[in-house]
Amino acid sequence: MRDWLPRVVARAPFTVHTKLIGAFFAIVALLIIFGIVVLQVLGGINRRSEDIGKLRRKVAAFRQLQHNTTNQLYGMTTALLSPEERMLESALRQLHEFRYDLERLQFVTKDEAELYNKIGKEHEQLVEVITKIVELTREKKFARARELRITRTVPLADSLERLTNEMVNRAEADMETKIDESNQAYLTSRWVVIGFAVGSIGLAVLLGYAVSSSLMGPVKLMDERLRQIALGDFSRSVEVPNRDELGRLANNLNRMSEELRDLYQKIEAASRHKSDFLSNMSHELRTPLNAIIGYSEMLAEDAEARDQKGFIPDLQKIRASGKHLLELINDILDLSKIEAGKVELFPETFNVNDLIREVAGTVQPLIEKNSNILAINCDDNLGAMYADITKVRQILFNLLSNACKFTEHGTITLDAVKDHSEGTGWLSVNVTDTGIGMTEEQMKKLFQPFSQADIQTARKFGGTGLGLAITRQFCEMMGGDIKVRSEHGRGTVFTVRLPMAAPPPKADAISSATSGDSSKSV
Amino acid sequence: MARILLVEDNEMNLDMLSRRLKRKGYDVVIAVDGEAGVTMAASERPDLILMDMSLPVLDGWEATRQLKDMPETAAIPVIALTSHAMEGDREKAMGAGCDDYDTKPVDFERLLVKIEALLKKQEKP
Numbered sequence: 001m002r003d004w005l006p007r008v009v010a011r012a013p014f015t016v017h018t019k020l021i022g023a024f025f026a027i028v029a030l031l032i033i034f035g036i037v038v039l040q041v042l043g044g045i046n047r048r049s050e051d052i053g054k055l056r057r058k059v060a061a062f063r064q065l066q067h068n069t070t071n072q073l074y075g076m077t078t079a080l081l082s083p084e085e086r087m088l089e090s091a092l093r094q095l096h097e098f099r100y101d102l103e104r105l106q107f108v109t110k111d112e113a114e115l116y117n118k119i120g121k122e123h124e125q126l127v128e129v130i131t132k133i134v135e136l137t138r139e140k141k142f143a144r145a146r147e148l149r150i151t152r153t154v155p156l157a158d159s160l161e162r163l164t165n166e167m168v169n170r171a172e173a174d175m176e177t178k179i180d181e182s183n184q185a186y187l188t189s190r191w192v193v194i195g196f197a198v199g200s201i202g203l204a205v206l207l208g209y210a211v212s213s214s215l216m217g218p219v220k221l222m223d224e225r226l227r228q229i230a231l232g233d234f235s236r237s238v239e240v241p242n243r244d245e246l247g248r249l250a251n252n253l254n255r256m257s258e259e260l261r262d263l264y265q266k267i268e269a270a271s272r273h274k275s276d277f278l279s280n281m282s283h284e285l286r287t288p289l290n291a292i293i294g295y296s297e298m299l300a301e302d303a304e305a306r307d308q309k310g311f312i313p314d315l316q317k318i319r320a321s322g323k324h325l326l327e328l329i330n331d332i333l334d335l336s337k338i339e340a341g342k343v344e345l346f347p348e349t350f351n352v353n354d355l356i357r358e359v360a361g362t363v364q365p366l367i368e369k370n371s372n373i374l375a376i377n378c379d380d381n382l383g384a385m386y387a388d389i390t391k392v393r394q395i396l397f398n399l400l401s402n403a404c405k406f407t408e409h410g411t412i413t414l415d416a417v418k419d420h421s422e423g424t425g426w427l428s429v430n431v432t433d434t435g436i437g438m439t440e441e442q443m444k445k446l447f448q449p450f451s452q453a454d455i456q457t458a459r460k461f462g463g464t465g466l467g468l469a470i471t472r473q474f475c476e477m478m479g480g481d482i483k484v485r486s487e488h489g490r491g492t493v494f495t496v497r498l499p500m501a502a503p504p505p506k507a508d509a510i511s512s513a514t515s516g517d518s519s520k521s522v
Numbered sequence: 523m524a525r526i527l528l529v530e531d532n533e534m535n536l537d538m539l540s541r542r543l544k545r546k547g548y549d550v551v552i553a554v555d556g557e558a559g560v561t562m563a564a565s566e567r568p569d570l571i572l573m574d575m576s577l578p579v580l581d582g583w584e585a586t587r588q589l590k591d592m593p594e595t596a597a598i599p600v601i602a603l604t605s606h607a608m609e610g611d612r613e614k615a616m617g618a619g620c621d622d623y624d625t626k627p628v629d630f631e632r633l634l635v636k637i638e639a640l641l642k643k644q645e646k647p
Contacts, residue, residue: 287532290627294538297630301545326627346613 005206006213010241016215019244023211030200037196041189048182055175062171065101066164072098073157080133080149083142088134095127112167119163126156218246222253234261271340278336282329289329293322331466338473345388345477347502352382352427355389356416359396366404367412374400378416385427386501391474398471399431399494406492407435424501426480432493438486446484447472471496478502524641525549527568529559529585530603531577535626539572542630556580560588563595570640572633574626575604575615583618590619599640603628 009019072094079091102123105116129152136145218240225238237254240247296318303311337343360376367374385392396414403412415430438446447468475482480498526548530536540550551566553559556577563571571589575582582602589595601622602615612623622636 286627287535290532291534291538293627294535294542294630298538298542301542 003213005210006217007241009210009214010218010247011243013243016244016246019211019214023207026207027204030203034196034200038193041193044185044189045182048178048185052175052178052182055171055178059168059171059175061105062164062168065105066161066168068101069098069160069164073161076130077149077153077157080130080137080145080153083137083140085138088137091130092134095130098123099127112170115163115167115170119160119167122156122160122163126153126160129153129156214242215246218242218250222246222250225253225257229257229260232264234258234264275336275340275342278333282333285329286326289322289326293319293326296322331470334470335466335473338470338477343477345391345502347387348389349384349386350389352385352416353378353380355385355393356382356396356414359393359400360414363397363400363404366401370404370408372404372407372409373411375411375413376416377413379418382416382418382427383500385498387478387498388502391478392498395471395474395496395498396429396431398467399429399496402467402494403431403433403435403492407433410434410491418500419497424499427498427500429496429498430493431496432491434491437488437490437492438484439488443484443486447482523547523549524569525551525566526637527551527553527559527562527566527571529553529556529562529571529577529582530574531555532574535574539628546634554578556582556585559585560592560595563589563598564592567594568598569644570637571598571600572637573600573602573620575602575611583614586615586618586620597644599644601633601636601640 012019014022076091076094079087079094082088102116102120129148133145133148133153136142136148218238221238221240225236228236234257237257238250240250242250296315300312300315300319303309303315334343356376356378360374363374400412400414411434413430413432415432417428419426419428472482475496475498478498479502480496482497483495484492485495486492526543528536528540528543528550530539530552531554536552536554540552543550551562551568553562557580559571559573559577560580562568573582573586577585580588582604586600586602589598589600599621600619601624602618602620603624603626604611604615615623621640624633624636
């Protein structure tokens with residue numbers, strides 16, 4: 001439920017670029033709107049405080065008017081009591097001063113026009129009456145003047161006083177209202193600004209969350225998927241809701257995964273077919289070979305028994321050819337099994353000295369064949385080793401028979417020492433011959449399948465050219481290595497190092513071993 | 523002389539091995555499939571059985587398992603012969619109850635050593 005917004009953003013049919021720009025502009029727009037709102041609120045506050053200031057000045061002016069009115073009316077009334085010309089002049093002057101005060105107020109009394117006009121009218125009447133009184137007084141008609149003063153002036157003055165009071169009161173009430181309004185407006189504006197700020201922040205955060213989630217979600221999914229593909233899992237596909245570049249990326253990722261899966265299955269099938277073919281072929285070839293070798297052996301035995309020895313060399317040639325063919329088939333099968341990863345290690349504990357003795361015995365006929373001498377220099381107590389004995393035996397046998405093949409009337413030396421340098425120790429074996437040796441060029445191709453030093457060598461010395469490739473793969477499977485030093489025409493030294501206790505088999509040792517990158521120290 | 527039961531379906535292998543074994547003085551009886559092998563083992567009571575693994579009717583592994591399950595034949599040593607020499611074949615054969623293992627084409631001298639070793643072990647107890 002929480003994810004509906006990122007999902008909506010993801011589904012929007014726009015590019016990632018557009019979405020990012022859109023989100024950015026949305027946030028900028030929010031900022032601008034927020035700024036405008038704040039400016040308007042500030043303007044409102046300013047306007048209201050200006051209004052209040054005006055009202056305050058108006059109230060002050062009204063108060064002044066009221067105060068003056070009271071004073072003048074009082075002064076005027078007092079002045080009219082005396083018949084002296086000086087007093088009368090004073091009364092008239094005060095009357096005009098009041099007029100002046102009133103006119104000065106005209107600009108602030110737009111709202112109270114009615115009241116102002118009323119005051120104006122009453123004042124005119126007062127002026128009229130007082131002018132009359134002054135005239136009567138000057139004419140010494142005191143009784144008439146007194147009567148007029150009492151009947152007209154006093155009520156008019158009272159009315160004027162009352163009207164100015166009312167004006168002040170009304171203005172003060174106005175100001176009170178305005179101040180209340182202003183306070184209320186301030187509170188409202190504060191909430192509007194806070195509301196806008198909170199809303200904008202919330203919207204910006206939501207937008208940021210939605211956009212980043214809609215982008216990062218698929219990236220994480222695809223990262224996880226790629227990791228699985230790297231580990232060889234092609235079975236799943238990645239589902240992202242995006243209709244942008246990321247969506248296309250995910251589609252391409254899924255397509256790639258499917259292609260890889262198909263390719264992987266094809267390769268697997270091809271490899272299986274190859275293995276099956278080799279296995280079947282080798283079986284089919286072995287059956288007739290079985291008969292060739294067996295019957296030639298039997299005929300040789302018969303010839304021996306019947307004293308017909310002339311046949312024996314030919315029969316032995318048939319048998320030897322059969323054996324060679326068998327060896328070839330076995331080596332091809334071995335190598336194809338190693339390459340298919342079908343070879344497993346079966347470690348067991350055995351005595352190294354016993355094994356070396358056994359191999360030396362097996363290889364003796366080959367040593368004698370080229371009139372060589374085998375010298376064995378090894379510690380008497382090499383002790384127990386935990387490894388696949390069949391493969392260690394084959395490694396030693398391959399190296400020794402290889403040395404025999406390329407040496408005539410020479411010496412083949414096997415040195416074996418136990419090296420305690422790391423972990424459980426290492427068995428280090430050197431097989432040295434005084435044979436034909438190799439050139440740099442020849443050594444480069446040495447451990448690659450089917451690559452005897454050159455074709456002439458293969459013709460002359462026989463063999464499959466697979467022995468060293470198999471030997472090297474066995475060494476690496478067991479966690480060890482093989483190195484070669486050689487001088488053309490002087491001889492060759494192979495050095496094998498194997499751990500005394502087998503580590504768990506390494507799957508990648510096989511694949512890296514087939515790459516043909518041999519490790520040599522010359 | 524010791525009696526050896528040879529269970530093998532390939533005619534030439536059968537002919538060769540039986541003739542060479544006879545020449546070495548063994549009393550050889552033969553069977554050409556797994557089922558016949560089991561029957562012969564029960565009736566002829568050989569001292570040792572040479573068992574090919576890829577046999578018709580009943581394969582070598584199953585035949586060996588049946589032989590080792592029957593009290594009257596369980597003690598007879600069985601040498602498995604396989605033409606595959608695949609990695610794990612030895613373990614598979616030993617797992618079925620075989621006492622030893624060799625690959626075809628047989629190295630006759632080596633096979634004789636294995637036969638003699640098992641026969642000797644058989645006499646001792």
